Amino acid sequence: MNLLLIGMSRFAQRRVLPAVAALERIDRLDIASAHARAQDVRHLPKFGLLHSDWREALERNRPGLVYVSTTNSEHATVVRHALDTGNHVVVDKPGLLSLAVVEEVLTVARSSGLVVAEAVCYSFHPVFEAVRSVFDELGTEGMTAAAVFTPPVPPGDFRYDRRKGGGALMDTGPYFASLGRVLWGVEPERLSVVVGNRSADGLDTSYSVLAGYPGGRAVTGHFGFTTLYQNCLRLAGPGFTAGIERAFSIPPDMTAELEVTFGEQHEVRRINRSDSLEIFLSWVLGAIDAGSREFDDPLISDARTLDRLVRAAALP
Numbered sequence: 001m002n003l004l005l006i007g008m009s010r011f012a013q014r015r016v017l018p019a020v021a022a023l024e025r026i027d028r029l030d031i032a033s034a035h036a037r038a039q040d041v042r043h044l045p046k047f048g049l050l051h052s053d054w055r056e057a058l059e060r061n062r063p064g065l066v067y068v069s070t071t072n073s074e075h076a077t078v079v080r081h082a083l084d085t086g087n088h089v090v091v092d093k094p095g096l097l098s099l100a101v102v103e104e105v106l107t108v109a110r111s112s113g114l115v116v117a118e119a120v121c122y123s124f125h126p127v128f129e130a131v132r133s134v135f136d137e138l139g140t141e142g143m144t145a146a147a148v149f150t151p152p153v154p155p156g157d158f159r160y161d162r163r164k165g166g167g168a169l170m171d172t173g174p175y176f177a178s179l180g181r182v183l184w185g186v187e188p189e190r191l192s193v194v195v196g197n198r199s200a201d202g203l204d205t206s207y208s209v210l211a212g213y214p215g216g217r218a219v220t221g222h223f224g225f226t227t228l229y230q231n232c233l234r235l236a237g238p239g240f241t242a243g244i245e246r247a248f249s250i251p252p253d254m255t256a257e258l259e260v261t262f263g264e265q266h267e268v269r270r271i272n273r274s275d276s277l278e279i280f281l282s283w284v285l286g287a288i289d290a291g292s293r294e295f296d297d298p299l300i301s302d303a304r305t306l307d308r309l310v311r312a313a314a315l316p
Contacts, residue, residue, distance in 0.1 A: 001026055001285065002064035006054045006078055008033040011061070011092065012069040018252070021045040021277040025285045026065070032057035052272040054078060058085045065288070067119075068092060071158045072165025076101050080114065083108050088288050090281070093174040094306065095299065097165050097223075106296055113289050117295035120174050120247045120302065121280035123182040127256040129273045131183070131235070134242055134260055138183055140217060141236035147221040148247050149175055149229045150206070159225070160199060167204045169195075169310055172223035177305035179221075180181050180213050181298060183235075186212050187305050193313040197226045207313060239263065250276060269302040 003026045005012060020026050021044070029046040032054035041050055051057035058066070063086035068078045076096050082089045083105065095118035096102045109116040122128075149172055158164040166257050180186050191211035195204045206224025215217070233247035240262035250256050252275035258270050287294050 001288070002028045002030065002048070002061065004030045004057055004061055004064065004066045005056070005069065006032045006066060006082075007069035007071075007074075008036045009069040009092070012067070014070060015275075015277045016067060017044060018069075019281055021144075021276055022275070022278050023281060023285070025282070026164065030057060030061060045281065055081060058082060058087070065090065073163065075165070076105070079105055080108070083112060083114055083116065086114070088284070090117050090119055090284055093118055093120045094165070094170050095168065095174075096303065099147070099265075099303045101306040102300055106283075106300060109295070110293065113291065115284060115292075115295060117280075117284050117287075118174070118299050118302065119277070119280065120178050120298075121276045122175070122250070123178065123276075124279040125250050125256065126274050126275035126279075127244055127247075127250065127258055128182065129268065130247055130258045130269050130271055131244070134235075134240070134258070135183075135285055138237060138262060140215065140237060142216040143184075143235060144217070145179060145183060146218045146234040146236070147176065147179060147219065147247070148232055149221070149223050149224075150225065150227045151232045151249070152229050152280060153225040153266055160203065160205075162201065162203045163307070168206050168224040169204050169306075169313060171225075173306045173309050174302060176209055176211075176219065176223060177302040177309060178298070179219055180217070180305070181248045181301050184213060184215070184217055186213050186215075186217075188219070188308070191308060191312055193309060195313050196222075197224065198298050204313065209309065228314065240250060252272075252276075252278070 018043040028048040030048045032051040066082040066087040068091040153159050188211035194208045196206040206226045208222045211219045233244045235242040242260045256271040
């Protein structure tokens with residue numbers, strides 16, 4: 001299968017390109033970017049063609065898999081066009097900026113037999129298999145998950161631009177929105193949000209959230225751009241605690257560690273180095289081959305929760 005990468009974001013350069021190079025099912029990589037230069041990309045493994053216009057690229061390429069890594073505000077337009085030209089689609093988070101657009105896009109994808117998936121790929125890291133094994137041993141009733149994720153966002157980045165779909169709620173909201181689904185397979189029954197910081201034009205740059213889930217479970221979290229880098233997940237239930245550092249973006253070259261304490265026993269379960277994005281893309285390719293709709297429910301579930309988060313924050 002051919003893959004067309006639309007947009008050359010930092011994430012695409014750092015994570016998507018190496019993952020594509022490692023996947024045997026992807027034969028060729030084309031790139032559509034108004035800013036990339038031929039001398040910068042011709043050395044890439046599997047590289048085929050460089051297009052300056054993504055619309056032209058979609059019209060010229062035979063259908064395959066499209067990875068959308070543009071500014072957030074462009075996602076919906078690009079995804080619609082990619083589906084209309086017969087392509088399966090992976091889109092960076094936040095995949096689409098409203099629940100209504102997600103529902104519209106899913107209707108088109110289902111009627112066309114095409115896969116559309118949002119690249120919230122942290123949960124595909126094997127450390128979360130280890131988390132679920134802890135749950136099998138100890139249960140999840142009454143559990144609390146505490147998450148902190150404050151990734152660095154450099155000045156001038158589009159995430160500080162409301163017109164481009166910026167803001168902390170859009171950038172990090174998909175991590176919160178997916179967390180209850182990933183851990184327990186459920187959406188929140190209730191949630192509240194406090195926006196901690198806003199830019200001069202009122203754009204949210206940090207927020208804290210508290211959400212309640214079925215079974216007495218809860219998520220507390222702080223997300224945003226305004227502190228030093230933090231990235232951790234702590235779990236606490238009756239008789240045990242567990243923790244993961246770098247939980248939402250474990251680097252492919254890092255040995256992950258799941259620290260578990262139950263009773264008076266403490267252990268560290270080490271997880272082999274893994275590329276969560278490569279694993280996620282391999283699952284997408286498997287869904288394409290099988291004609292599976294396994295990515296539909298996560299996409300719509302997370303969109304519903306993100307929609308509730310944004311409404312609860314009462315953004316202007």
